[in-house]
Amino acid sequence: MNIAIIRYFLGWILNVEAVLMVLPLITALIYQEQSGIYFLITLAICGGLGFLSTFRKPKKTVFYAKEGFVCVALSWIVLSIFGALPFYLSREIPRFEDALFEVISGFTTTGSSILTNVEALSRCMLFWRSFTHWVGGMGVIVFMLAVLPLAGGGYNMHIMRAESPGPSVGKLVPKVRQTAKILYLLYFGITLVQILCLLLSGMPLFHTLCLSFGTAGTGGFGILNDSIASTPTFNSPLSPCL
Amino acid sequence: MNIIIVGCGKVGSTLAEKLNRENHDITLIDRNPNVLRSLTDSNDVMAVVGNGAVYQVQMEAGIQEADLLIATTNSDELNMLCCLIAKKAGNCHTIARIRNPEYSTEIRYIREELNLSLAINPELAAATEISRLLRFPSAIKIDTFAKGRIELLKFIIPDHSTLDGMKVLEVSTRLKCNVLICVAERGDDVVIPGGNFVLQAGDKISFIASQKDSTDFFHKVGVVNNHVKSIMIVGGGRMTYYLGKILKNVKIKLKIVEQNLDRCNELSELLPHVMIIHGDGSDQQLLEEEGLDQMEAFASLTGFDEENIMLALYAAKKTKAKLITKVNRTSFKDVVNSLNLGSVINPKLLTADLILQYVRAIQNSLGSNVETLYRIADDQAEALEFRVGNDAPMLGIPLEKLELKENLLVACINRKGRIITPRGKDTLEAGDTVIIVTINKGLQDLKDILK
Structure with a gap:
């Protein structure tokens, strides 16, 4: 098995995660929250590790189905472990396994939560929690296939095959990269429409973003203890979106 | 470019692989879903199961956006029909494999009437x-x-x-x-x-x-290079027939050994100037009897790779003849090349290469400047022919002053039909064609040769 290329691939996953963390960081800056510092720390760790492992391109670029499976499986794990760090470091979710559960539930768009009092979390944490839904809804790996020019060759096919459910990959256009781009455009579009609708119905921006991320990714994290039950007026545009 | 390939035999799948590597968008059509599955599993291509000559199937494969359709099924007629329908449905370039000798005499007529961009005949090419x-x-x-x-x-x-x-x-x-x-x-x-x-x-x-x-x-340099005056061919397939036709006008004595009696009769009618021997080509005694050791060339062109290779090795041992060996399979290329088989001919690869060349030429009209392309040294190097445009950045500058990329050579300049072997003082002028030999793959334009 070509370990070097798996390391390289996981390095890129970390780089992408580092970039994703910029958004909750901005949220923290806007709301002047102390806990934003933990995103900065995680971002530094991810970025550092990612930089180290993508610094050198692997010489051997053989990539078969086996490497594809390993890459995809490991990248979900890596993504979740580093994604859980801000919750754990900030002690807002004091136990690591709980934080991990929350993030895995987020990235896999499962939507179940260990939190009894969601509202106690700081806003940047809430934002990250909902944002994992949105990222997971389409898949980080598909995103990587769409944007990153990874060494090329037939290897994105093996990754796509390991990542997508079912025995064969359905595509809209001949190239995986183009297919992924089209899917992402649609995804962006849907999310944008929902955000606009919710804003028009009078919901505050922060709520709108978090809820839209949660629903577009077919997840289910809310940011209030009773989810969306207490906000009946907002439901009118939300139900068709769901 | 959007390319549709109908028929995923050896040529079709080789083409799919190579064209995909050159960043074209490939859609495959074949009747056999298993073949398609194995191809889509390892290559970034799309596949449609069905008969490629059916309008609906072609529409599903996106014929309307396609720039080129290549038909390489095993039936000539189906290939022609595919191209005909594609031309009407999508108005794209079309390439058909047409290998039947009966058609080959009127290939020009067929090509014009069907509006084919290229009609390729693997055996004739070989x-x-x-x-x-x-x-x-x-x-x-x-x-x-x-x-x-x-x-x-x-x-x-x-x-x-x-x-x-x-x-x-x-x-x-x-x-x-x-x-x-x-x-x-x-x-x-x-x-x-x-x-x-x-x-x-x-x-x-x-x-x-x-x-x-x-x-x-x-x-x-001390290489003996006499024209071959006599050749023995084992196997009387289509390739042998075409070879006989081509060599008709050259003074080469041809001897064909063929196992099938009916085919022997057929061949002797088609090629009256050639001596046809009915017998088993792998029979040592027969080969000796027919004067293998006096032959100046020996070609093993049977349908079996193993037999061809054995025959070539035997001939190499017995004679100093020029050897030509047909090998159909593309795997284990290193092993085949390490054997003393003389020139190895692979009709499938040859076909794929010719089509590739043509695709590059079409691309040329869409922006790149490659006139012809050859893969040399087992695909590890390329020789490309470019036309020098009026706006080329290196016009009039002596070659020794140009900062060329590593591993790249300006090999030849063709100025209005005059061939110049370039030295340091020579320059490139507008209207020249120039041949570049390089190990760096994927040159698209002449200006890519500069650092």
């Missing part, structure tokens, strides 16, 4: 290649540029040749020969030799020269 090799038996491979005026020849430096131990720099001065050595293969390494590269016996050398110069060069 036979043409063989006939070229027979003209220059010391070369393992010959490619032509500038519409046949320039040739790229590959040969192995024999022991005790004057070239052994000579620097590339000294070749043209010491031998007083206007040739340019472009690529040297030593073992598994492929290099574009610089001036200080020292040649050794056993190296495979590709060089560019005009026809007259190459004869002269072979003579001076």
Whole structure:
């Protein structure tokens, strides 16, 4: 098995995660929250590790189905472990396994939560929690296939095959990269429409973003203890979106 | 470019692989879902199951956005029908494989009437290649540029040749020969030799020269290069038939050994000037009896790779004849190349290469400037022919002043039909065609040769 290329691939996953963390960081800056510092720390760790492992391109670029499976499986794990760090470091979710559960539930768009009092979390944490839904809804790996020019060759096919459910990959256009781009455009579009609708119905921006991320990714994290039950007026545009 | 390939046999799948690597968008059509699945699993291509001549299927494959349709099913008629429908439905370029000898005589008419961009006949292409090799038996491979005026020849430096131990720099001065050595293969390494590269016996050398110069060069480096006067061919398939036709006008004595009596009768009617022998080509005694040891060339063109290879090895042991071996399978290429089989002909790869060349030419009209492209040295190097445009950045600058990329050689300039072997003082002018030999793949434009 070509370990070097798996390391390289996981390095890129970390780089992408580092970039994703910029958004909750901005949220923290806007709301002047102390806990934003933990995103900065995680971002530094991810970025550092990612930089180290993508610094050198692997010489051997053989990539078969086996490497594809390993890459995809490991990248979900890596993504979740580093994604859980801000919750754990900030002690807002004091136990690591709980934080991990929350993030895995987020990235896999499962939507179940260990939190009894969601509202106690700081806003940047809430934002990250909902944002994992949105990222997971389409898949980080598909995103990587769409944007990153990874060494090329037939290897994105093996990754796509390991990542997508079912025995064969359905595509809209001949190239995986183009297919992924089209899917992402649609995804962006849907999310944008929902955000606009919710804003028009009078919901505050922060709520709108978090809820839209949660629903577009077919997840289910809310940011209030009773989810969306207490906000009946907002439901009118939300139900068709769901 | 959007390309649709109908029929995923050996040629179809080779094309899919290579074209996909060159970043074209490929859609495959085949009736067999299993073949398609294995192809889509390992290549980034899309597949549609169905009959490629059906309008609906072509629509599903996106014929309306396609730039090119290549039909390589095993039926000539189906290929033609595919192209005909594609032309009407999508108005794209079409390439069909048409291999039946009955059609080959009127191929021009068919091509014009069906509006085909290219009609390719693998066996005819292979036979043409063989006939070229027979003209220059010391070369393992010959490619032509500038519409046949320039040739790229590959040969192995024999022991005790004057070239052994000579620097590339000294070749043209010491031998007083206007040739340019472009690529040297030593073992598994492929290099574009610089001036200080020292040649050794056993190296495979590709060089560019005009026809007259190459004869002269072979003579001076001690390679015997007589025209072949007699050839024995084992296997009387289509390729042999075409070869017989081509060699009709050349003074070469042809002897064909064929196992099937009916085919023998057929061939002797089709090729009245050729001696046809009915017998088993793998029968040693028969081969001896028919004078294998006096033959100047021996071609094993049966349908079985194993038999062809065995026959070639046997002939190599018994004679000094020029060997031509047909090998259909593309795997284990290294092993095949390491054997003493002379020139190895692979009709499928040859077809794929010709189509690739053509695709590059179509792309040319869409932006890139490649006129012809040859893969040399086992696909590890490319020789490309470019046309120099009016806006080329290197117009009028002597070659020695240009900052060219590593591993790249300006091998030949064709100025209004006059062939120039470029030296440091020469310049490129608008309207020239120029041949670039390089290990860097994917050159699209002449300006890519600069650093």
